[in-house]
Amino acid sequence: MKKFVDIHDVTHVYARTEDGAAAVEHLNLAVREGEFAAIVGPSGCGKSTLMKLATGLQFPIKGTVIVDGKQVTAPVKLAGMAFQNPTMLPWRTTLDNILLPLEIVEPHRSKLRRHKAEYVAKVEKLLAQVGLKGQGHKFPWQLSGGMQQRASLCRALIHEPKLLMLDEPFGALDTFTREELWCVIRDLHAASPVTVILVTHDLREAAFLADRIFCMSARPGRIVAEREVDFPRPRDLEITYTPEFTTLVHELRGHIAQARMAA
Incomplete structure (x- = not known):
């Protein structure tokens, strides 16, 4: 399976940091096509x-970032993004919020007005997939936080991206809603060939999805x-109560504890 995201020996410094310290240094990471990382x-x-570098929102001062074979x-x-805050526009309906990327990204921008019914049908299909x-x-203020986050996932996927970047998308939700959305993103990934990179503080979330x-x-x-x-797919939430799952979470916690001590 080919590398889809290849970050090679990357160092990046934000210009406005007072100490001039690097945010990342000699960073190497490769994610395979269709993989959930x-x-x-x-x-x-x-x-x-890392997420900003992979999507071209920042450029490294050293090293290379290659996505789908191109620097x-x-x-x-070709990337879709979802964040911890869904940032839905309150004056637009949920459907119109989801359509927003198509008003910006070609070739959809040129086709949206002429083929509006087809795009609306795609939105309705995605909404059904996420419950x-x-x-x-409905307007965003008529939806719960979990429902807004489901809509945000639809917006990230509406233009059929090859790469889906998720930056702490469930961090502000309660435990039960968060686990429901784990299953939603699990099923979305299983239904499409999209490559996913999830940034998270939740080690259980990483172990369940990745x-x-x-x-x-x-x-x-x-x-x-x-x-x-190596847990087999499809994964059910029951796996999170197994000794093997707990062992993996403790292993990850150990790596992070060592990283904090080395700081």
Whole structure:
């Protein structure tokens, strides 16, 4: 299976930091096409910086970032993104919020007006997949936090991206809603060939969802451990109560504890 995201010997410094310290340094990471990868590590280790580098929202001062065989020199149009805050526009309906990327990204932008009915049908299909069937007419303020996050996932997927970047998407939700959404994203990934990179502080989340987990060091961030997750798919939430799952979570916790001590 080919590398889809290849971050090679990357160092990045934010220009406005007072101490001039690197956010990530000598960072190497490769994610295979169609893989579900999770990035974990202590706070401030550069997880979100990695996400920005992979999507062309930041460019490294050293090293190369390659996505789908091309060096990243501009924002990556084949990527979809979802964040901890769904940031839905309150004056637009849920359906119109989900359609928003199509008003920006070509070739959809040119086709949206002429083929509006087809795109609306795609939105309705995605809403049904995430458990929001018939909710497209509602405004964000009429939806719960979990429902808004489901809609945010639809918005990230509406333009059929090859790469889905998830930055702490469930961090603000209660435990039960979070676990429901684990199953939603599990099923979405199983139904499509999209490559997923999840940035999370939740080690259980990483262990449940990912094919491979990368642990980052304290700042400046680099990969200090890599772990294949060999639990068979499809995974049920019951697996999170097994000794094997608990062992994996403790192993990951150990890597992060070592990273914090080394800071």
